[in-house]
Amino acid sequence: MFLCGAAPGSASMASAPAVEDTHIHLDLRQRRISVIRNGHRIGPWPVAIGDPRTPTPTGVFQVENKRVNPQYESTKSGRVHPVTGPSSPLGHRWIGFLRQGPNQFGIHGTPWPHWVKIRAAVSNGCVRMLNAHVQKLYELVDVGTPVKITR
Template identity: 45%
Template sequence: MAYQIYIELNTRRLILKNNGSIIATYPVAIGKPSTPTPVGDFKVLNKIKNPGGVLGTRWLQFTWQQHGIHGTNKPWLIGQAVSNGCVRMYNRDVEELYDYVSVGTPVIIRKNFSFISPPGTGNSREHSNTNRSYFIYTVKRGDSLWKIAHRYNVTVDRLKKYNNLNNNLIYPGQKLKIPVR
């Protein structure tokens, strides 16, 4: 299997692809302006289970300057630009990612990507809706519309309208469209 990790800094998300198909999308925290997450093409150099402390439950190193994708002991910071250049994930998300990838897996980091399939192709979990784009987010246990909206810098009302929701009730496993533009 040919997995690739894409990190989109503008939307603060990590996209896991396998042979060109999106497998999963995860919210992340990225580097703060004074210590930004590096942009470029990298590879997973090292994997460590349970590194502890601020690194959470998993560590995936992608530069020799010690940049990595890792869990966190401060999950409330996911979705923000707060790290020293690393990419932070919820521990449950980085544990899932860790099991998919191996040393040598490509890590591609850009300000933004265009993974939008042409209408009707159905090849991707990202879609185009007139001039708007969105990606599909799977609701996890503990999520609320407010938390998801805050994480992706959209309003609750916009999320509700985009997903045709009549109330604030969501459930784990539910698929939500998260507008990117």
């Protein structure tokens, strides 16, 4: 199970080590995300980011885990959302990049594309992408890929 600021419910998906010349770059100011591979930019794609009260963390992290059809657990109630897939609050792909205690931050899809299209600051710290875009990002990165988040 995952939530922006939630703990995953199962072990990380195993993957090959990240290619050293590949990283994810998230620009919070422009609210866009890209993959940089061998000096070439793939993307950028628009994103929704953390609300000012629950901001998306900045710094250099790495992909810790990846999931297809992740389960969402509410940060407020602890209730597990029964729906998985594109209609889930996490969409159909999850790329986790930071744990803080029981909480985990990640890049994921969303059933609410409006927030991504207007590049809103509405999440609990996670990065929301359109489902088609996060699927492409998911295919481009592995566990261990660096994630650089800047303002």
